[in-house]
Amino acid sequence: MTNMDVVYPILMGAGVISMILALFIKRKSPIDSDSATQTVRTTDKAELEKSMQKISRQLKQENERLSADVQDTRADLLQEVQQLRRRVEQLENQAKERLPIEETTEVKVTSLPKESVTEVDMLALRERYRRAFELAKEGLTYDEIAKRLGAGRGEIELIFSLAAKNERGQADA
Template identity: 60%
Template sequence: MDVVYPILIGAGIISMLLAFVIKKKQPVDSFSSLPTQRTTDKDELEKNMQRLQKQWKQETNLLASEWQEMRADLLQDIASLHKRLDNMDQQLKQSISHKQHAPKNTDVIEPASQVQDVDMLALRERYRRVFELSKEGLSPDEIAKRLGAGRGEIDLIFSLADKHERGLADA
């Protein structure tokens, strides 16, 4: 323990002498170039900061405009959905009032063609959506999860559809 202290003190003195010698060997010109280098670094830094600030403002403006467009699209979608909902409510009220005013004749059979047309349109839309998601690269499991359907239903749709029908999903 007594030997450690003198060694540490000696190493400290040697390092201080080396630092003093190295400092004296530096030419005088290096000190004069140091402030100009600092000012050029400062100027470059300010230019870079201004460039980044400009780029940030442009990106912010771009994102803001995209957000506004998406918001407008969503508002239009909501308005169209409200219209569809109002139309459906009116149709429901009309059908209820029509059934109440209709005679209670059990021999009359309502035409099923309208119901079948609605069901066929819904099925076609569902099939089209399945093929669209498939073209996006989703697996059958992911497609089933997105559409709230079973994996078997998705597999059945793919197995029953020939290649020509899959191509018509874009139309």
């Protein structure tokens, strides 16, 4: 036999003996454990109530502090709103004072000469007319053409009536 073969039975015996002792000790002091448990429970209740009261006081203090902060912030915001309103009124008054001056000044466009502006307008009109005729060839009504081109029905009718007169004039020549 080796040393390990002897150690296992000794450890097992010690474990069994300690379990038996634990059972006897528990059976012997059930009255003591109940009174100890009641004392612990009473102590726990008292500590719990104190903790709850402490937390309650802290919450009340925190609530009061937050309420004061909210009131301060609200007062600050109201002051800022009043300042902004005064500033808007000042700017509106300044704008009213400047308005007559701006009305008398002329706005000059120097980016394009007059001929090129009319050329650009004519090109845009020609494209619009071309598109109107294409849509008419597709069989759309005047209302549908007007919606697609973003124009009024009267404008579309005018385009087609002028085109019809122009075609008659060319046919006569």
